[in-house]
Amino acid sequence: MSMNNLSILLDKLLLNSSKxxxxxxxxxxxxxxxxxxxxxxxxxxxxxxxxxxxxxxxLKNLIKNKIPSELFELSYDYVGDIAETISLLWPKNKSPNxxxxxxxxxxxxxxxxxxxxxxxxxxxxFNSSTSSQIYxxxxxxxxxxxxxxxxxxxxxxxxxxxxxxxxxxxxxxxxFTYPFFDFFEWLLxxxxxxxxxxxxxxxxxxxxxxxDNKIFLEDPRDFVAExxxxxxxxxxxxxxxxxxxxxxxxxxxxxxxxxxFNSNDNYIIDGELVIKKENEIxxxxxxxxxxxxxxxTNKILNELPAHFIAYDILYFxxxxxxxxxxxxxxxxxxxxxxxxxxxxxxxxxSINFSKWKELEFLMASxxxxxxxxxxxxxxxxxxxxxxxxxxxxxxxxxxxTIDFVLMYAQRGHGKRSSFYSDFTFGCWVxxxxxxxxxxxxxxxxxxxxxxxxxxxxxxxxTLERFGPVRSLKSTLVVEISFDNINHxxxxxxxxxxxxxxxxxxRWDKPVNExxxxxxxxxxxx
Amino acid sequence: MKLKNANWLIKKKEGLYCIPGDFYIDPLYPVEKxxxxxxxxxxxxxxxxxxxxxxxxxxIMKIRYAKSYCNNYQVVNYNSPLTINNIxxxxxxxxHILGSxxxxxxxxxxKFLISGDYKRVEDKTCKGYQNKKCDTFVTEATFGxxxxxxxxxxxxxxxxxxxxxxxxxxxxLIGVYALGKCQRILSLLRDAGYDxxxxxxxxxxxxxxxYISQGIDIGKVKNTSDLNLSELKNQIILCPPSAIHDKxxxxxxxxxxxxxxxxxxxxxxxxxxxxxxxxxxxDHADWNDILLTTKENNPDKVxxxxxxxxxxxxxxxxxxxxxxxLNLLGYEDEYE
Numbered sequence: 001m002s003m004n005n006l007s008i009l010l011d012k013l014l015l016n017s018s019k020x021x022x023x024x025x026x027x028x029x030x031x032x033x034x035x036x037x038x039x040x041x042x043x044x045x046x047x048x049x050x051x052x053x054x055x056x057x058x059l060k061n062l063i064k065n066k067i068p069s070e071l072f073e074l075s076y077d078y079v080g081d082i083a084e085t086i087s088l089l090w091p092k093n094k095s096p097n098x099x100x101x102x103x104x105x106x107x108x109x110x111x112x113x114x115x116x117x118x119x120x121x122x123x124x125x126f127n128s129s130t131s132s133q134i135y136x137x138x139x140x141x142x143x144x145x146x147x148x149x150x151x152x153x154x155x156x157x158x159x160x161x162x163x164x165x166x167x168x169x170x171x172x173x174x175x176f177t178y179p180f181f182d183f184f185e186w187l188l189x190x191x192x193x194x195x196x197x198x199x200x201x202x203x204x205x206x207x208x209x210x211x212d213n214k215i216f217l218e219d220p221r222d223f224v225a226e227x228x229x230x231x232x233x234x235x236x237x238x239x240x241x242x243x244x245x246x247x248x249x250x251x252x253x254x255x256x257x258x259x260x261f262n263s264n265d266n267y268i269i270d271g272e273l274v275i276k277k278e279n280e281i282x283x284x285x286x287x288x289x290x291x292x293x294x295x296x297t298n299k300i301l302n303e304l305p306a307h308f309i310a311y312d313i314l315y316f317x318x319x320x321x322x323x324x325x326x327x328x329x330x331x332x333x334x335x336x337x338x339x340x341x342x343x344x345x346x347x348x349x350s351i352n353f354s355k356w357k358e359l360e361f362l363m364a365s366x367x368x369x370x371x372x373x374x375x376x377x378x379x380x381x382x383x384x385x386x387x388x389x390x391x392x393x394x395x396x397x398x399x400x401t402i403d404f405v406l407m408y409a410q411r412g413h414g415k416r417s418s419f420y421s422d423f424t425f426g427c428w429v430x431x432x433x434x435x436x437x438x439x440x441x442x443x444x445x446x447x448x449x450x451x452x453x454x455x456x457x458x459x460x461x462t463l464e465r466f467g468p469v470r471s472l473k474s475t476l477v478v479e480i481s482f483d484n485i486n487h488x489x490x491x492x493x494x495x496x497x498x499x500x501x502x503x504x505x506r507w508d509k510p511v512n513e514x515x516x517x518x519x520x521x522x523x524x525x
Numbered sequence: 526m527k528l529k530n531a532n533w534l535i536k537k538k539e540g541l542y543c544i545p546g547d548f549y550i551d552p553l554y555p556v557e558k559x560x561x562x563x564x565x566x567x568x569x570x571x572x573x574x575x576x577x578x579x580x581x582x583x584x585i586m587k588i589r590y591a592k593s594y595c596n597n598y599q600v601v602n603y604n605s606p607l608t609i610n611n612i613x614x615x616x617x618x619x620x621h622i623l624g625s626x627x628x629x630x631x632x633x634x635x636k637f638l639i640s641g642d643y644k645r646v647e648d649k650t651c652k653g654y655q656n657k658k659c660d661t662f663v664t665e666a667t668f669g670x671x672x673x674x675x676x677x678x679x680x681x682x683x684x685x686x687x688x689x690x691x692x693x694x695x696x697x698l699i700g701v702y703a704l705g706k707c708q709r710i711l712s713l714l715r716d717a718g719y720d721x722x723x724x725x726x727x728x729x730x731x732x733x734x735x736y737i738s739q740g741i742d743i744g745k746v747k748n749t750s751d752l753n754l755s756e757l758k759n760q761i762i763l764c765p766p767s768a769i770h771d772k773x774x775x776x777x778x779x780x781x782x783x784x785x786x787x788x789x790x791x792x793x794x795x796x797x798x799x800x801x802x803x804x805x806x807x808d809h810a811d812w813n814d815i816l817l818t819t820k821e822n823n824p825d826k827v828x829x830x831x832x833x834x835x836x837x838x839x840x841x842x843x844x845x846x847x848x849x850x851l852n853l854l855g856y857e858d859e860y861e
Contacts, residue, residue: 014792014795014796015795015800015801015802015803016801017799067671068839068840068843070836070839071670071671071836071839071840074670074833074835074836074839075670075671075672075836078670078672078833079672079791079793080793081792081793084791084792084793085672088671088672088673088674088790088791089671089672092674131790135792411770413799417770417799418770418771418772418774418775455772459772
């Protein structure tokens with residue numbers, strides 16, 4: 001297995017946007033690679049190696065010895081990616097014959113400390129490489145492959161490779177680090193390395209099913225009701241280290257230093273992550289803003305403080321408690337919360353009720369914006385992985401449905417690349433009914449047949465084209481559903497909708513019956 | 526006597542203009558008299574009163590523009606000088622597409638060579654490029670950056686054929702520009718031994734038929750307009766680049782999509798196009814070929830036009846030529 005195979009893989013991953021094909025390409029590669037190359041490739045694709053000895057500037061200097069810097073800058077300006085610019089500018093070898101093993105590169109070049117030696121070696125390697133190979137090597141050095149492969153997608157490709165299920169892989173994934181040699185042994189059947197303890201690792205979340213009317217026939221005393229918070233699901237692993245994982249098992253510890261604390265005992269806590277300031281939970285889009293930040297400054301920590309609403313516990317003082325029933329777990333959880341005594345980690349309170357009717361009243365009343373609905377949990381159930389039948393139920397508020405006017409359409413991706421399937425919709429700015437303001441985007445909720453009709457309508461009602469986007473005549477009304485609405489300073493309209501999707505196309509409805517921006521804003525609680 | 530200052534050929538808003546001859550070269554707007562280097566629509570525009578060009582250029586303009594191709598025309602042969610008002614005009618093969626020319630304009634012993642679009646690599650669908658000594662060389666700069674070094678066209682065609690062999694159940698939709706690129710790809714596929722019928726999107730048929738009528742061998746082709754497209758499986762279908770993601774393309778089952786263009790060496794460009802099979806084949810000179818051509822033509826001055834002028838001007842000045850950008854607007858990258 002050589003550097004060339006990796007280079008071919010990366011180019012193919014870039015060119016194929018289909019998830020299925022990407023998984024197949026990765027799987028084929030892992031099948032064919034030897035054990036060391038598997039590990040190194042995984043390290044590279046997941047950007048797991050933090051050591052950065054050589055910087056982009058060093059590489060720039062390599063090429064600037066060969067070509068005037070004016071030409072380099074003009075080329076970079078055009079290409080927009082330094083690795084690619086260097087790879088295209090490097091003097092072409094008529095018969096490139098790079099014979100470099102990935103593991104040799106990692107051991108003998110990547111991890112060498114002496115910069116001068118490394119740069120000399122790189123120069124020699126580049127001289128016998130193709131552009132693609134140079135590009136690959138630079139990307140390995142600088143990180144950030146941009147081939148559209150998430151960790152989740154890599155994990156899926158590894159399910160087919162070894163003897164482990166996707167849940168198993170997800171749970172141990174964060175326990176391993178580069179070069180992942182031991183991880184591949186585990187995938188193929190070896191036991192977990194000695195240092196890895198279950199209580200330090202991520203655990204798959206227990207998930208809820210949608211509410212089933214049958215449970216209203218049961219005895220309400222067998223259930224607990226809680227608020228369903230509009231934040232992100234998160235798992236907190238407390239020990240001498242501290243870890244925070246998101247719903248899809250991404251490690252988000254570094255984004256939330258304000259939650260961090262350590263303990264001599266191990267605890268694993270399940271809960272909801274929100275932004276809470278002056279005793280008020282802020283809207284979901286504010287939380288998104290915080291998650292997107294790469295650098296967490298003191299300003300952010302002051303303005304957008306994180307808060308963890310705990311509702312379940314999987315490990316208490318190093319002991320597994322997933323086999324206990326919900327009430328016992330809640331007792332342990334409340335013990336834990338009062339013991340740590342932190343303002344930003346609190347207990348999700350249960351709602352007192354003795355009849356189902358009381359909950360129905362509650363759902364019909366105006367629930368706060370940061371509450372999505374209710375969670376109904378059966379007391380006798382253990383904490384299990386995934387969506388377990390008859391255990392937890394989510395009872396969501398009815399979505400809002402509002403009529404809007406279609407404003408722009410954009411082509412989709414993959415199978416939808418010839419269809420205008422991504423829509424921007426809006427409402428009137430004011431009572432003059434002559435100017436629209438965009439409110440949101442929706443890509444789903446319509447059937448294939450409706451998509452065909454929409455596509456045809458877009459093509460026949462285009463005002464202008466801007467690349468893949470078309471502006472549309474203001475004539476078609478669509479009914480949009482969304483789960484929530486909040487203020488937003490990122491949008492021109494000043495509002496942000498949560499999960500907007502089509503609910504109906506109102507071919508019949510006149511556009512002057514669509515509401516004005518003020519009406520939309522009045523929906524915000 | 527040789528005029529040091531060739532101020533009789535100037536830039537006007539319509540394009541390059543020759544004062545003593547009262548004609549334009551590839552004007553952007555309709556004019557009285559125009560010399561046309563080649564039939565791509567950004568160089569050959571309709572509604573000029575009188576045009577001068579090779580037989581193929583004029584005939585292709587007629588196919589494309591019907592009545593508005595011009596009011597009057599005169600056909601010129603390659604390398605046959607023609608005199609108008611003491612000006613000697615010679616059309617020289619440019620190797621870009623069928624009928625494409627460079628135009629040499631001599632006045633009082635001073636030689637201007639206007640390259641139009643050109644390429645030096647072999648192309649069996651048109652007459653090969655020839656170089657010419659001149660005093661001022663006006664060169665295109667479509668690929669005027671050192672990042673452009675076109676690979677061998679044969680290797681790129683091999684990539685296409687390998688994909689066809691590997692994906693037996695999938696049609697290959699390949700985006701090519703209708704004039705020149707399409708027929709060159711057909712010819713290259715035949716040279717590589719591909720004998721099957723090659724299918725053409727309706728928009729490519731007229732020009733391809735014209736190439737065939739000129740005796741250019743491109744093997745068996747078929748118009749897809751009256752076929753059931755979903756039945757085409759292990760076939761190569763050529764279409765305009767814009768059709769690749771258009772409604773038309775939906776009728777194919779699991780197609781592999783490709784685009785043939787000199788731009789396809791840049792990853793983010795490929796990504797933007799949303800295709801799996803980029804084929805880097807260009808009908809323009811790349812960076813090294815532009816430099817080589819300039820050296821061979823050995824002019825005192827170089828004027829750089831349409832494309833990425835800045836880098837080329839820099840490099841030519843460095844090589845000792847007096848080079849500057851002509852800054853003509855209106856010639857587009859899209860025809861590549």
